[in-house]
Amino acid sequence: MNTPTPYSFASLATGIHAWLRQAISNDTLLQVTEMVITGVCLLVFLVLLCFFLGYMERKVAAFMEIRLGPNRVGPKGSLQIVADTLKLLFKEGLTPNGADKFLFNLAPGIMVVTSMMAVAPIAFAKNFQIWDINIGVLYVSAISSMAVIGILMAGWSSNNKYSLIGAMRSGAQIVSYELSIGLSLITIVILSGSLQLSEIVESQANGWWIFKGHIPVIIAFVIFIIASTAEINRAPFDLTEAEQELTGGFHTEYAGMKFAMFLLSEYINLFIVSAIAATIFLGGWMPFHIGSLPAFNHVMDYIPSFMWFFGKTFFIVFIIMWFRWTFPRLRIDQLLNLEWKYLLPISMVNILIVTAMAIFGWHF
Amino acid sequence: MLLAPDHITEEGEFIINMGPQHPATHGVLHLKIWLDGETIKKIEPQLGYIHRSIEKMCESLSYRQFIYVTSRMDYLSAHMNNQACALAVEKGLQIEATPRAQAIRVLLGELTRLSSHLLWWASTGLDLGGITPFFYAFRERETINTILEETCGTRLTQNFIVPGGVMYDIHPDFQKKVKDLIKQFRANYHEYDEILTGNVIFQNRLKGVGYISKEDAISYGCTGPTARASGISCDIRKLAPYDGYDKLKFDEVILSGGDCWARYQVRMAEIIQSLNILEQLIDNIPEGDFLAKTKNVVKLNKGDIYQRVETARGELGVYIVSDGAATPYRCKFRSPNFSNLSAIPHIAKGAKIGDLMAIMATVDLVIPDIDR
Amino acid sequence: MNAEELKHKVTELCPRATYDETGEFLTTLIAAPDLLPVMQQLAKDNELHFDFLFCLTCIDWKDHFMMVYHLRSTDLNHCLVVKAKITDTTNPEIESVNDIWRTAEFHEDEVYDMFGVKFLNHPNLRRLFLEADWNGFPLRKNYTDENMIKL
Numbered sequence: 001m002n003t004p005t006p007y008s009f010a011s012l013a014t015g016i017h018a019w020l021r022q023a024i025s026n027d028t029l030l031q032v033t034e035m036v037i038t039g040v041c042l043l044v045f046l047v048l049l050c051f052f053l054g055y056m057e058r059k060v061a062a063f064m065e066i067r068l069g070p071n072r073v074g075p076k077g078s079l080q081i082v083a084d085t086l087k088l089l090f091k092e093g094l095t096p097n098g099a100d101k102f103l104f105n106l107a108p109g110i111m112v113v114t115s116m117m118a119v120a121p122i123a124f125a126k127n128f129q130i131w132d133i134n135i136g137v138l139y140v141s142a143i144s145s146m147a148v149i150g151i152l153m154a155g156w157s158s159n160n161k162y163s164l165i166g167a168m169r170s171g172a173q174i175v176s177y178e179l180s181i182g183l184s185l186i187t188i189v190i191l192s193g194s195l196q197l198s199e200i201v202e203s204q205a206n207g208w209w210i211f212k213g214h215i216p217v218i219i220a221f222v223i224f225i226i227a228s229t230a231e232i233n234r235a236p237f238d239l240t241e242a243e244q245e246l247t248g249g250f251h252t253e254y255a256g257m258k259f260a261m262f263l264l265s266e267y268i269n270l271f272i273v274s275a276i277a278a279t280i281f282l283g284g285w286m287p288f289h290i291g292s293l294p295a296f297n298h299v300m301d302y303i304p305s306f307m308w309f310f311g312k313t314f315f316i317v318f319i320i321m322w323f324r325w326t327f328p329r330l331r332i333d334q335l336l337n338l339e340w341k342y343l344l345p346i347s348m349v350n351i352l353i354v355t356a357m358a359i360f361g362w363h364f
Numbered sequence: 365m366l367l368a369p370d371h372i373t374e375e376g377e378f379i380i381n382m383g384p385q386h387p388a389t390h391g392v393l394h395l396k397i398w399l400d401g402e403t404i405k406k407i408e409p410q411l412g413y414i415h416r417s418i419e420k421m422c423e424s425l426s427y428r429q430f431i432y433v434t435s436r437m438d439y440l441s442a443h444m445n446n447q448a449c450a451l452a453v454e455k456g457l458q459i460e461a462t463p464r465a466q467a468i469r470v471l472l473g474e475l476t477r478l479s480s481h482l483l484w485w486a487s488t489g490l491d492l493g494g495i496t497p498f499f500y501a502f503r504e505r506e507t508i509n510t511i512l513e514e515t516c517g518t519r520l521t522q523n524f525i526v527p528g529g530v531m532y533d534i535h536p537d538f539q540k541k542v543k544d545l546i547k548q549f550r551a552n553y554h555e556y557d558e559i560l561t562g563n564v565i566f567q568n569r570l571k572g573v574g575y576i577s578k579e580d581a582i583s584y585g586c587t588g589p590t591a592r593a594s595g596i597s598c599d600i601r602k603l604a605p606y607d608g609y610d611k612l613k614f615d616e617v618i619l620s621g622g623d624c625w626a627r628y629q630v631r632m633a634e635i636i637q638s639l640n641i642l643e644q645l646i647d648n649i650p651e652g653d654f655l656a657k658t659k660n661v662v663k664l665n666k667g668d669i670y671q672r673v674e675t676a677r678g679e680l681g682v683y684i685v686s687d688g689a690a691t692p693y694r695c696k697f698r699s700p701n702f703s704n705l706s707a708i709p710h711i712a713k714g715a716k717i718g719d720l721m722a723i724m725a726t727v728d729l730v731i732p733d734i735d736r
Numbered sequence: 737m738n739a740e741e742l743k744h745k746v747t748e749l750c751p752r753a754t755y756d757e758t759g760e761f762l763t764t765l766i767a768a769p770d771l772l773p774v775m776q777q778l779a780k781d782n783e784l785h786f787d788f789l790f791c792l793t794c795i796d797w798k799d800h801f802m803m804v805y806h807l808r809s810t811d812l813n814h815c816l817v818v819k820a821k822i823t824d825t826t827n828p829e830i831e832s833v834n835d836i837w838r839t840a841e842f843h844e845d846e847v848y849d850m851f852g853v854k855f856l857n858h859p860n861l862r863r864l865f866l867e868a869d870w871n872g873f874p875l876r877k878n879y880t881d882e883n884m885i886k887l
Contacts, residue, residue, distance in 0.1 A: 040381055065499040159372065161380045165402070165717070236565055244388040244491045245717050326559065328566045329493025331718035332402055412865035419850075420874055455760075582787050582810055585839030596810055668759050668817075670791070670806065681806070682790050691883070694875075698791040700805075706842040735865060 013128070038130055046116060050267040054081040056314075057321055064325040091256035096159060099253065103157035108254065108261035111150035115268035117344040118143040121197050122275050125285050125306035129198060136197035137185050140276055141178070144231065147269065148174040151233075151240060154262075155250035166249025169332055170240035173230060176339040177237075180227035184220040188280045191217070201284035208283035209290075214362070216353045221281045223343055223350075228273035229320055230335070232266065239335060242254035270317060274311035278312035285309040373398065377405055384413045388491050388721050390733030395708075395720075400430035402716045407709040415735040422695035426526055427453045427662040428527065430692065434682075435521035437699060438733035441675035443472050445526040451606055452682045453527040456664035463650040465529030466607040470476040471542070471645055472512065472524060473607075474638045478549075479508040480676035481635050484728045488628065489560050489667040489723040492569050497552035497560050511541050527662060529655035542646050546639055553636075561632065570624040574711045576724035577622060584710060585703035588678025589634060590727050592618050600674040614641050663690050677701055677728055701733040737783065737814045745784060746816070750767070750774045763817040768803075771820045772831040778807060778816070779836045785809045789833070792843035794851045796872060796877045801828050808860060822853065832858040850875035 024030045055070070055078055062069025095101055099169030121136035123129040133139055148171060155167020191193055192203040192212060203209075209217050213276070230237035241249040251262045278284060285305035289297045330338070356362070372378055380536045383394040392413035398406040418437060422430040431449040435442035447469055454460060461469065482501040489497030509519040514535040516522040524531050524606040560566055576586070591598045599616040601609040617633040619626040664686040678700025685694040704727050711727075712720050737745070739762045743755055746764055753774075756763040766774055778786045801822040808815045820870050822828045830857035832855035836839040844855045845864040852873035855861055863870060 065496050066503065067499060161378065165380075165399075169402075190579075238493070239718075242493070242718070244493060244721050247387055325496050326563075327494060328489065328560075328563060328569060330565055330719070331569060331716055333716065334565075334568060412863075412867075415865040417874055579787075580838075583838045585789060585837065587790070598810070668763070668804075670760060670817075677788065683791060683793060683804070683806075685795055694793075694795045696791065696793040698793075702842065702846075703790075703839050706839050710838075 011266065013302075030364045031349070040132065042116070042119060046119065046268055047264075049256075049271055050264050051081045051085075053267040053270060053317065054084075054263075056317070057324075060318065060321045061325050064139065064322070083123070085260065088256055088260040093251075093256040093258055096253050098159040100157035100159070103153050103331070104253075105258070107150050107154035107157060108258045108265075110153065111147060111265040112261050112268070114143055114146045114150060115265040115272065118272045119268070123197055123201055123279060123284050124309055125304070128306070132196065132198050135195045137189055137200070137280070140272070141182055141185060144269070144272065145174065145178050147265070150265075151250050155240075156254040158250070158257055160253050162246040163250050163252050166240045166242065166246045166252075169242075170233065170250060171336060172332070173233070173237065173239060176336055177227045177230040177343075180223055180339060180343045180347050181231055183344070183351055184224040184227065185280060187213070187217060187220040187351060188325045190351070190354050192360050197284070200280060201286060204283040204286050208281065208286065210281045213354070214357070216350050216357065217281065219346065219350050220354070221277070223347055224277055224281070225316070227339070227343060228277065229323055230339075232269040232273055234266070234270065234320060235324040236329050237335060238324075238329060239332055242329060244329075270320060271313065274316035274320065277316050279307065282316075283308075284312075304349045317343075367662060376400070379701070382720075383525075383595060384429060388724060389727065389731070390487060390724075391498075393700055393705075393729065393731045393734070397717075397720075399557075399717070402718075404712050404715050404717065404720060407720075409705060409709070411735055412713065413735065414732050416732075418736045419695050420698065424691060424694055426690050427456075427664065427692070430527060430695065431527075432523045434697065436732060437522060437697060437736055438680070438730045440674055440730055441476055441677065441680075443469075443476040443524065444519040444673055444675040445680060446523065447607065448671055448673035448675075448680050448682045450525045450527050451673065452477055452669050452684050453662060453664070455671055456684065456686065457527065457658065457662065457669075459528060459656055459658065462653045462656050463606065463608070464652045465654045465656070467645055467649045468530050468534055468654060469525060469607050470609065470612070471642060471649070472516070472522065472530075474645075475508050475512060475542070476522070477676045478606075478638045479505050479512075481631050481638070482508070484631060484725075485556065485560070485635075488725040489566075489703045491721045492566060494560065494566070497556075500552075500555055503555050504545070504552065507541075507545050507548060511538065511545065514538065514541070518733045523729060524538045524601055526655065528658045529653070531655075533654045534649075539646055539649070542642060546643055546646075549639060556632070561628075567625065569718070569722055570628055570726070572623055572625075573719045574624045574627075574715060574726065575622050576707060576711050578620075580710060581707065584707035586678070586707050587700050587703065588674070588676070589617075590678065590704050590707070591629040592616070593630045594622040595620040598679065600672045600679050604672055606671075612641050612644055624722045624726040631726075631728075653664060661690055663688065664692075674716065675700060675732065677733070678704060697736055699733045699736060701731075702736075705729055705734050737812060742814060742816060743856055745781070746774075746778075748779045749781075759817070761815040761817045762820060765819045765821065768820045768822050768830050771803075771818075772833065775805070775818070775833050775836055778818070783812075784816075785812055787811075787837075789837035789839055789843075792833075792847070793841055794847045794853055794875075796851060796875065798825075798877055800825065801851060803847075803853070805833070823838075828853045829856060830854075831856050834858060849873070852876065 020030055020033060024033060059069045070080035073080040073083050095104055118140050120131040121133050121139055151170040152167045156165040188209050192200045194200055210221055233240050251259055285308050287300040287303060287308050376398040380397050380399060382397055383389045384392040394410040396410055397404055397406045403522050418433050421433055424582050434445040434449050437445055482505040486498040486501035513519045515538055516524040576594055578595045581591050581596055587598050595618060597618055602616050614637045617630050619630055666686055666688045669684045673680050680700055681698030682697040684692045687693040739757060742762050746753055750770055754765045778784050783829050786807035786809050788808040790808055790809050793804050795802040803820040805818040822830055832844055844858055845862060847853050848861055849864045850864055850873055
């Protein structure tokens with residue numbers, strides 16, 4: 001912590017703030033302007049991120065499936081996803097006749113907005129956070145569970161029987177897996193003693209929780225990865241879409257940009273759960289340190305903090321993509337069995353152990 | 365609007381129409397399903413979307429022509445369909461194909477069976493939500509199709525058989541390429557086990573799902589791997605050998621599980637058996653003519669002919685009734701998929717929607733063969 | 737069981753049956769009203785035990801319909817073809833065998849669809865392939881359709 005981190009975004013943000021203060025005297029106006037700038041930056045960042053994740057997913061899939069993946073549009077096919085977005089933009093945004101038009105058009109919006117809201121408290125780099133709220137963990141888990149409203153709305157308003165079944169499945173699934181996610185996050189909250197994401201990151205300055213917390217934290221980490229894959233409806237837990245069973249589930253009737261918004265929210269959600277896992281268990285932007293090797297630690301410190309954050313996040317993204325392209329889908333009762341009979345009891349016992357660990361100071 | 369009478373019954377059962385356009389039905393199968401939550405209460409297949417009345421067409425085609433219409437029934441076993449028809453005509457003429465032609469027929473038939481089973485394996489993975497297996501299976505299937513294309517000129521519907529033999533001799537590279545294929549297949553086979561067979565989720569999706577007892581399977585007229593997984597010995601290659609299958613050494617794979625997992629294992633073991641047959645025959649293709657001499661206009665004597673052949677999906681029966689003319693008076697195809705489909709409403713009763721995919725995948729329906 | 741023994745056994749069940757041994761399988765012709773009891777005996781009898789109906793079809797001989805049942809015993813491994821003649825061509829009717837072999841349900845639906853033979857006591861007799869309001873029965877020899885092309 002003593003060494004100054006290069007490429008800090010903090011000075012940039014302070015600079016912009018000082019410059020704006022000179023230009024705008026009114027405090028409220030200043031705040032609004034800053035919010036708008038942050039929002040626009042965030043939107044651009046998220047769209048670019050989704051382009052990248054889309055490209056990454058195709059390349060990972062191709063790698064798993066012994067083929068090349070996109071390789072025609074742009075260098076190494078990197079503009080394929082842009083071409084796809086353009087195609088989706090020009091497609092007709094169809095609304096079925098029997099659908100509830102208001103809810104049908106509202107649902108994709110809700111999905112995207114809830115996903116984007118959850119980005120707010122994430123610490124992208126050292127001193128670089130949009131909103132350092134003191135109940136960050138609680139906020140993220142509260143917001144992310146709101147996605148189910150969008151899915152239920154889409155499924156119900158489509159007036160399609162497959163969509164309805166998909167939406168009902170999603171209800172059961174997200175409500176169940178929310179528990180495991182919460183419980184596995186609580187293990188770290190207990191250990192670090194804070195709900196604030198920046199403080200949780202700070203608490204890992206002398207080692208990431210996955211190393212400090214022994215086996216219970218590793219168990220919590222695995223449970224978090226499984227449950228969050230289920231929470232964001234990705235294979236092998238994509239029962240709400242289940243193309244081969246429900247022909248696309250809740251988004252069967254969506255086309256064009258409205259469909260793209262579901263895709264957008266899926267990728268943002270994927271990024272968020274990976275970012276949260278990286279922040280909570282793998283130390284966020286904290287570099288990798290080994291206690292008795294100061295030279296090694298100094299080298300690690302010179303890797304910019306945002307690189308650490310994105311490196312860890314994309315590592316977890318890769319793992320979740322790996323699941324998707326190698327596992328078949330579970331059945332709905334197997335899915336619920338997995339949660340209620342295995343993950344939940346394990347998490348509960350795990351919390352007891354972690355609490356004992358925290359009280360007696362058994363962790364490093 | 366969802367609660368209109370056509371969508372929900374008085375008992376609160378939800379009615380959904382799976383198909384005719386549905387990703388998992390592999391064609392235009394339409395199943396009307398009564399659901400209670402996710403549990404299937406009743407299934408009623410609605411057929412006919414790809415009914416071309418092949419049986420009626422055959423009545424106006426000559427005995428040489430009608431063989432090739434049947435390629436479009438079970439298009440994945442096109443070669444075996446042609447073989448059944450040609451054998452039926454040969455039986456009527458009381459001739460036999462030359463030994464070389466028989467060997468070529470068996471070789472091409474087993475290659476077709478391999479490619480069909482590979483497609484089944486690929487689509488089973490796909491139906492259960494795993495997309496990756498598809499590409500692994502198509503790697504080997506592509507090799508097979510290239511071999512078939514070189515010799516027959518086509519990749520899927522070969523149309524290579526004529527009464528009395530085959531149309532042309534095999535391609536000079538045929539033997540070498542088949543040997544390479546066997547080598548490639550045996551080397552890659554472990555990947556199939558690693559990516560799908562050994563997967564815990566996959567096994568849990570299949571084990572204990574879609575059980576059909578031996579008695580029921582017999583009663584519903586199941587044949588092929590579907591029946592053999594329930595412990596019924598019904599391989600026509602053993603029961604009523606044709607084209608020299610009696611001289612070959614291979615095992616009839618019979619399991620007693622009766623569930624999707626047993627059906628899966630039977631087909632996986634059959635892939636190995638097909639490889640064994642290829643291996644035995646590829647170096648022992650007899651020399652000689654590939655076509656026996658027959659009259660230009662084929663006329664059969666009055667009477668009935670029934671010829672059975674084991675396709676990749678079960679027993680295909682060709683029933684020809686002749687009145688002495690140059691065209692069949694009546695031609696009936698007893699297709700394996702039609703009978704296997706009739707068992708599906710029974711198998712799937714009480715299963716979940718996700719199980720139905722596993723059941724349809726492992727019974728391996730080809731829809732044009734049902735409708736004909 | 738070979739053809740002679742089969743013949744002997746079937747004659748015991750149905751004395752009026754006639755036989756034809758030209759084909760691969762032994763063929764027996766019985767009268768339509770006898771069909772159901774004979775079939776039940778064929779399936780139940782321990783020495784015959786025809787548990788597998790592998791083909792069920794119909795032939796239109798213009799002056800009569802001929803139902804053809806191909807039977808096999810899975811454990812005793814012998815086959816038998818049972819034919820039943822329906823003389824009434826305007827309103828053909830025959831007993832359904834679907835409670836002996838359940839596969840018959842679909843096969844009989846198909847025969848009804850293509851030949852118009854009505855099966856008595858069939859649980860769900862319907863047009864299997866064609867639309868419910870289709871006119872005529874395509875596999876009958878006298879079927880005509882304005883769009884039909886002679887191949």
